[in-house]
Amino acid sequence: MRYLVTAQEMKQYDKNTIEYLGIPGPVLMERAALAAEDFLKERFDAVKERTKVLIFAGMGNNGGDGLALARLLAADGYTVAVRLVGDPEKATEQWKSQWQTLQHFPVKTDSNTQADEYNVIVDALFGVGLSRPVEGIYAEAVEEMNVAEGFKLALDVPSGICSDTGRVLGCAFLADATITFGFCKRGLVMYPGTDYAGQVHIANVGIGPESFLGQSPEMYTYDSCEQHLPDRTSSGNKGTFGKALLVAGSNGMAGAAILAARAAYRTGAGMVKVITAEENRQILQQGIPEALYGSCRQLSESLEWADVIAIGPGIGREEQARECLKKVVEKSRKPLVLDADALNLLAEENGKALAEKLHTQGAEGRVIILTPHVGELSRLLAKTIPECKKELPECGRELAERFHGVAVAKDARTIVCKEQGEFYLNTTGNSGMATAGSGDVLTGVILGLLAQGMNAIDAAVNGVYLHGRAGELAAKLHTEYGVMAGDIADCLMKDYDEKESVKK
Ligand SMILES: NC(=O)C1=CN([C@@H]2O[C@H](COP(=O)(O)OP(=O)(O)OC[C@H]3O[C@@H](n4cnc5c(N)ncnc54)[C@H](OP(=O)(O)O)[C@@H]3O)[C@@H](O)[C@H]2O)[C@@H](O)CC1
């Protein structure tokens, strides 16, 4: 698990480390600079004589990190220059102290430095203290760094990127790599910040979980397959691994049902039954002979049969789809995944009563997982798409509260949350997954995990992670251009069976 922190959280953890744990600020700054120096030395020590480093320093402690780095590199024999940007009169105390020390080292600090004479550019203008759009001399400095040749390293956060949202405030430094201190900032993994950050390295500078003092970060992600998958007992039979009911595919939309059913099987569900339009029967049975078939008339008895239910992929918004949704809500209390047109139906004026019933069922303990993309989310919350994109975690939370369920708010960086507790931000996946049917696969994955007895939040988080990971594997085979939803389904669990973590 990797924490993703906001600027405010990071400042609090800094403060707690200094004031409560008793590690002085200058020690933290020294460790930050040492980590940055190590990072550069790893790449440039072999060509030290030819390496010329130019550090752009602002007047806050991010600039202070830059000054300390300049001193360390100069002491180590590198050619280093510092360009000050801002008024040193307004600098922080730590900055001033670093500046005084720097005077004893061979570092060029006049303003005549030409960025194109240097082959390493370090951005130490702003870190988590960025508080407004970058303009004037600061924007000019960012522009000069961006057009310069050479390797570009950002300290803590690329200047101009909002640490909390990843948004560009005015303009931003385009880094090859970012070395970030203590914890990864949210803005380094959210778009577009992640594209500006380049490769992100997290440096331990002495600010750890001890500094939380009961206030742990509100967001996290997973970097690898460290999650818990459902136990798989070797003596299990198909009943052990769950009976999953999938209501999907109106006439002509059999593909959505096939994709979701395949994904549920690939994730480990014991049995998958698909309720779909009569016209889809033949193609469904050819497309996925492993699945059981049921017509819409058999829905009530199938609800009895099922352990878990998903509804939505390709169902459309016609009367039959509405009838199916009504039955799924009114005749069952089993764990339920709502996707696609099931969500659109709930957002319609005459879906409000059903939404109200679901809200009550959620309050009474029914497991409800909603998987809207931003368009569906905007309809459900009566907000614009840009609003939903801008405030995705908050919108996810609002949806989770509305249904007392788990929200999977899908975008390039999907958010998963409950009514309370942390936000999971997913960092697996790629642009190849922005393809028709990809959402249907995700519904199947979550359904498959639920069928095996996983709780709602774990099924949603792990489902989103696995789906993204499968997309990465599919892109290795087909490139991001060539990935189709069926490839994602077929790549599910591909790299899992060798891993110890499967057995956790
Ligand atoms: N605590 C510690 O010991 C440790 C801290 N560490 C480091 O400290 C960094 C945080 O330092 P920080 O809090 O001083 O903020 P920082 O990012 O330097 O920026 C503040 C300055 O920028 C200015 N400013 C802001 N926006 C602006 C704009 N648009 N345009 C122009 N000016 C703007 C703002 O000016 P003001 O708003 O006051 O006018 C102020 O001068 C952190 O990212 C990490 O690198 C590490 O060494 C680990 C130990």
Ligand SMILES: [K+]
């Ligand atoms: K920076």
